[in-house]
Amino acid sequence: MRFGVVIFPGTWSDMDFHHVISEVLHQPVEYLWHRDTDLSRFDCLILPGGFSYGDYLRAGAIAGRSPVVAALTDFAARGGLVLGSCNGFQILCEAGLLPGTLMRNECLQFRCQPTHVVVDQTETPFTRGLRRGQVLKMPIAHGEGRYHAETNALRTLRETNRIVFRYATETGEVTSAANPNGSVWNIAGVCNEEGTVVGLMPHPERAAEPGVGSTDGLLLFQSLLGSLVENGSVLGR
Amino acid sequence: MTGAEPKVTPELALAHGLTLEEYDRIIRLLARDPTYTELGLFSALWSEHCSYKSSRVFLRRLPTRAPHVLQGPGENAGVVDLGDGLALVMKIESHNHPSFIEPFQGAATGVGGILRDIFTMGARPIALLDSLRFGPPEDPTSAYLLGGVVAGIAHYGNCFGCPTVGGEIAFAPEYARNPLVNVLCLGLARRDRVFRARAQGVGNTFLYVGAKTGRDGIHGATMASEAFDETSAQRRPTVQVGDPFTEKLLLEACLEAMATGAIVGIQDMGAAGLACSASEMPARARTGAELDLDRVPQREPEMSAYEIFLSESQERMLLVVEKGREAEVQGVFAKWELDAVSIGRVTGDGILRARMRGEVVAEVPVQALTDDAPVYERPRARPAWLDAARAFDPRSLPEPADPGGTLLRLLAAPTITSKEAVWRQYDHMVGINTLVWPGSDAAVLRIKGTPKAIAVATDGNGRYGYLDPFQGGALAVAEAARNVVCAGGRPLAMTDCLNFGSPEQPEIMWQFAEAVEGIAAACRALEIPVVGGNVSFYNETLGRAILPTPIVGVAGLLGDAERRTTQWFKEAGDLVLLLGDPVGSLGGSEYLATLHGRVAGPLHPLDLDRERAVQAACLAAIEAGCVRSAHDCADGGLAVTLAECCVTGPRRLGAEIALPGGSRLDELLFGEAPSRVVVSVAAEARARFERIVREWAVSVIVVGRVGGDRLTIRVDGAPVVGLEVAALAEAFGRGLTRWVGGLVEQPSEDGA
Numbered sequence: 001m002r003f004g005v006v007i008f009p010g011t012w013s014d015m016d017f018h019h020v021i022s023e024v025l026h027q028p029v030e031y032l033w034h035r036d037t038d039l040s041r042f043d044c045l046i047l048p049g050g051f052s053y054g055d056y057l058r059a060g061a062i063a064g065r066s067p068v069v070a071a072l073t074d075f076a077a078r079g080g081l082v083l084g085s086c087n088g089f090q091i092l093c094e095a096g097l098l099p100g101t102l103m104r105n106e107c108l109q110f111r112c113q114p115t116h117v118v119v120d121q122t123e124t125p126f127t128r129g130l131r132r133g134q135v136l137k138m139p140i141a142h143g144e145g146r147y148h149a150e151t152n153a154l155r156t157l158r159e160t161n162r163i164v165f166r167y168a169t170e171t172g173e174v175t176s177a178a179n180p181n182g183s184v185w186n187i188a189g190v191c192n193e194e195g196t197v198v199g200l201m202p203h204p205e206r207a208a209e210p211g212v213g214s215t216d217g218l219l220l221f222q223s224l225l226g227s228l229v230e231n232g233s234v235l236g237r
Numbered sequence: 238m239t240g241a242e243p244k245v246t247p248e249l250a251l252a253h254g255l256t257l258e259e260y261d262r263i264i265r266l267l268a269r270d271p272t273y274t275e276l277g278l279f280s281a282l283w284s285e286h287c288s289y290k291s292s293r294v295f296l297r298r299l300p301t302r303a304p305h306v307l308q309g310p311g312e313n314a315g316v317v318d319l320g321d322g323l324a325l326v327m328k329i330e331s332h333n334h335p336s337f338i339e340p341f342q343g344a345a346t347g348v349g350g351i352l353r354d355i356f357t358m359g360a361r362p363i364a365l366l367d368s369l370r371f372g373p374p375e376d377p378t379s380a381y382l383l384g385g386v387v388a389g390i391a392h393y394g395n396c397f398g399c400p401t402v403g404g405e406i407a408f409a410p411e412y413a414r415n416p417l418v419n420v421l422c423l424g425l426a427r428r429d430r431v432f433r434a435r436a437q438g439v440g441n442t443f444l445y446v447g448a449k450t451g452r453d454g455i456h457g458a459t460m461a462s463e464a465f466d467e468t469s470a471q472r473r474p475t476v477q478v479g480d481p482f483t484e485k486l487l488l489e490a491c492l493e494a495m496a497t498g499a500i501v502g503i504q505d506m507g508a509a510g511l512a513c514s515a516s517e518m519p520a521r522a523r524t525g526a527e528l529d530l531d532r533v534p535q536r537e538p539e540m541s542a543y544e545i546f547l548s549e550s551q552e553r554m555l556l557v558v559e560k561g562r563e564a565e566v567q568g569v570f571a572k573w574e575l576d577a578v579s580i581g582r583v584t585g586d587g588i589l590r591a592r593m594r595g596e597v598v599a600e601v602p603v604q605a606l607t608d609d610a611p612v613y614e615r616p617r618a619r620p621a622w623l624d625a626a627r628a629f630d631p632r633s634l635p636e637p638a639d640p641g642g643t644l645l646r647l648l649a650a651p652t653i654t655s656k657e658a659v660w661r662q663y664d665h666m667v668g669i670n671t672l673v674w675p676g677s678d679a680a681v682l683r684i685k686g687t688p689k690a691i692a693v694a695t696d697g698n699g700r701y702g703y704l705d706p707f708q709g710g711a712l713a714v715a716e717a718a719r720n721v722v723c724a725g726g727r728p729l730a731m732t733d734c735l736n737f738g739s740p741e742q743p744e745i746m747w748q749f750a751e752a753v754e755g756i757a758a759a760c761r762a763l764e765i766p767v768v769g770g771n772v773s774f775y776n777e778t779l780g781r782a783i784l785p786t787p788i789v790g791v792a793g794l795l796g797d798a799e800r801r802t803t804q805w806f807k808e809a810g811d812l813v814l815l816l817g818d819p820v821g822s823l824g825g826s827e828y829l830a831t832l833h834g835r836v837a838g839p840l841h842p843l844d845l846d847r848e849r850a851v852q853a854a855c856l857a858a859i860e861a862g863c864v865r866s867a868h869d870c871a872d873g874g875l876a877v878t879l880a881e882c883c884v885t886g887p888r889r890l891g892a893e894i895a896l897p898g899g900s901r902l903d904e905l906l907f908g909e910a911p912s913r914v915v916v917s918v919a920a921e922a923r924a925r926f927e928r929i930v931r932e933w934a935v936s937v938i939v940v941g942r943v944g945g946d947r948l949t950i951r952v953d954g955a956p957v958v959g960l961e962v963a964a965l966a967e968a969f970g971r972g973l974t975r976w977v978g979g980l981v982e983q984p985s986e987d988g989a
Contacts, residue, residue: 009482009485009486009573009574010396010482010485010486012397012398012485012667012668013398013667015668016667016668016669019669019685020669023685049667050398051395051396051398051481051482051485053482054396054480054481054482054483055396055482056482106980107978107979107980108979108980109388109391109662109979109980110391110395110662110663110664111661111662112395112660112661112662112663112664112665112666113661139666141395141664141666141667143395203666205669206666206669208669209669211672211683211798212666212669212671212672213666
């Protein structure tokens with residue numbers, strides 16, 4: 001599977017995703033500059049974490065309007081896969097590719113810590129190889145990770161089964177104590193209607209190797225690669 | 238020379254922080270009166286912060302050479318060979334005075350400055366650590382400073398994308414109006430691609446890159462070279478404002494530009510901005526600089542030559558580019574949307590010559606600004622109060638009636654207690670290199686593409702510095718190295734930040750000289766070269782100085798990252814052993830300060846040979862794979878160390894401990910002494926461990942066994958401490974949340 005990792009001015013998890021995809025998953029991966037618009041050679045694009053444009057205005061606001069994100073919209077419409085993590089999730093929301101918005105953490109501070117999320121749906125290529133109710137341990141590192149959406153949007157998300165991850169305890173219980181940032185309904189990640197664009201606040205690339213705290217993040221990628229093999233082609237194309 | 242500038246008089250020189258003797262010296266060096274702009278240059282370059290005029294004679298005593306040192310003091314950071322074609326770049330810097338005036342930006346720009354010192358050498362920054370000192374947080378001003386500094390460090394480091402992986406925070410009344418913010422940065426570079434700050438090659442171009450120049454921070458260097466008084470708050474305009482996003486762009490652009498091969502030399506514009514880089518770079522290369530100040534990108538209208546030279550606007554670098562290759566480098570900066578403007582060229586006449594609107598506004602030999610800066614050997618005098626302070630006998634105090642309660646109090650004391658409320662605000666994982674997170678003795682970072690890892694720690698104790706500056710200096714080195722060893726690292730090099738009061742006070746100058754001697758002695762004994770550092774004088778307000786606080790950062794190498802070791806107990810059934818003396822001293826201890834409000838008494842003697850042996854033994858045992866945990870025994874003594882071993886890990890484990898009798902309970906439980914490590918080993922590894930340790934002639938005793946949910950300490954069979962691990966965890970874990978915990982999390986809406 002051909003991966004592209006998008007770099008905006010201020011992104012820094014690009015190197016981390018590149019490392020995992022290349023050195024751990026042994027998949028072809030390239031960097032994309034935010035001005036690039038030719039995405040045809042990729043199967044899956046990653047919008048990594050960071051402080052694109054310094055989080056000025058709003059996190060992801062400026063990046064959400066860049067040429068590569070416009071091209072991304074077409075890419076996703078044609079069935080291309082997109083994973084946005086942390087700032088990447090913020091950008092996807094700002095670009096309208098995912099519903100909702102990420103606001104300042106309820107504690108009003110940046111938080112870097114391990115969290116657990118429970119897998120709420122297994123229809124996306126990133127979660128297809130997982131079990132509903134499976135608990136993944138992945139770290140967060142953000143000051144603006146509090147997911148919020150209007151009541152109608154939330155209802156739609158629930159009814160169309162598009163809440164993908166929710167913050168939970170180690171045993172999978174969705175409690176307020178397990179919610180690190182005040183996200184409504186403990187939502188940690190959502191997807192688009194087709195299930196081809198997934199955004200999540202945690203950092204799967206930071207939980208992909210032994211020794212760094214968890215390898216659960218790898219499961220999203222392995223699920224993705226499993227999808228490829230299963231269908232013989234990328235889902236939806 | 239421009240007629241618009243004020244006339245230079247002796248009074249003006251004094252107002253610039255120069256002495257009359259220094260002013261005379263300038264006139265002699267120039268063979269005429271300086272212009273106003275030139276006066277500005279001298280006042281900045283000859284300030285204590287830039288010239289080290291009061292400290293140079295003593296710093297020469299520090300050992301700086303070793304086969305693996307590629308660059309010692311003299312450049313923007315030190316460079317150490319790691320093997321495999323890689324080099325470690327390291328430096329520590331202070332930003333104390335700005336952090337008192339404006340804690341958020343003061344700390345943030347401190348981080349920004351040290352990051353630039355690292356990437357100006359061609360290294361990508363991989364880790365930050367910060368060593369902080371404040372007054373007790375119960376004082377609202379100190380709590381405000383603590384919160385602001387932590388938020389500033391988090392803001393800059395997180396946005397830039399370099400993990401903050403360690404450090405330390407201590408509190409004492411002496412820091413109340415003079416907080417300390419010392420920031421250490423590590424970077425990785427290719428050994429054959431290290432850059433230096435030299436303006437080599439006559440005819441080459443000076444290229445200014447980065448943010449535009451404004452009026453912020455003018456005389457920041459001078460401000461850092463003076464003590465505070467009632468008017469200190471008015472100095473707010475001297476504090477720079479940082480932009481970590483621009484710095485991130487600057488990092489990427491610089492590294493990309495360096496890869497073109499067109500860059501001959503590079504220096505960041507930090508303290509004293511363009512004035513400093515435009516004089517130091519030619520001085521090192523024995524060349525000169527011809528500058529056209531009109532070409533400097535400015536973000537405010539009608540800036541004067543003086544202001545352009547002295548501005549400390551952040552996120553700017555001065556490059557020397559091979560003549561003819563400017564466009565190549567400018568193209569890189571254009572991609573990252575940063576200014577890259579040619580502002581002059583390298584000359585061969587040793588003069589810094591600057592023009593503005595066609596006229597020469599400054600014409601100074603670069604050596605006059607740098608190598609010919611005054612060097613002072615100021616008067617020193619042993620403080621009259623020192624003997625009395627040391628003479629206090631802690632044994633005159635009653636022994637603790639409730640050792641368990643005392644232990645809980647110490648675990649909750651701000652200097653000892655958990656700092657998690659602070660470091661969870663720092664992204665400590667970005668880069669996916671952090672193998673050991675904050676909260677253990679030393680952070681450990683892997684070196685991707687190799688089996689190796691780096692361990693790094695910072696340490697310093699102001700109380701020790703106060704009671705015995707020589708030993709305080711030596712102990713800072715010993716403790717930082719010991720912490721690195723406890724993580725499994727072999728110490729490679731160190732960088733020091735020396736924080737003191739006014740060098741114009743003979744007693745403080747004496748403390749400084751002693752501390753440097755102590756550091757030198759420890760570095761020699763432990764074979765750790767000094768590759769760079771920083772001196773911060775004038776940390777005092779209204780005549781009251783801080784505790785003499787030398788802070789040392791040590792970096793070490795693990796040949797095998799899998800041997801990394803953390804401080805907490807791992808498995809029930811493991812044996813607990815103590816390397817070194819079981820009994821410490823109360824002089825200068827946290828116990829004495831917190832429970833009895835005193836900083837007094839004699840320190841426990843330091844035997845550097847023994848320190849060396851303990852470290853070597855511990856490291857050998859770790860490398861042989863027979864150690865489950867290792868924790869350096871420091872603030873609070875043995876009981877605190879044991880309690881920390883129980884509660885700082887992901888699993889909480891109790892222990893049954895038996896200590897030898899025959900000494901005072903307080904000295905045994907809470908006394909402090911160097912050269913001690915608490916280790917836990919699997920029962921079946923005990924014999925091998927003891928055999929290795931005995932090769933180094935280090936004393937080791939088994940003190941107990943891990944297990945259960947209580948920490949029980951018996952002396953001569955009788956229990957003196959019996960506490961549930963949950964109680965220890967509660968006292969320690971509450972930590973600093975009261976002051977930097979953020980808003981209490983409220984329950985979110987219950988979803989369906």
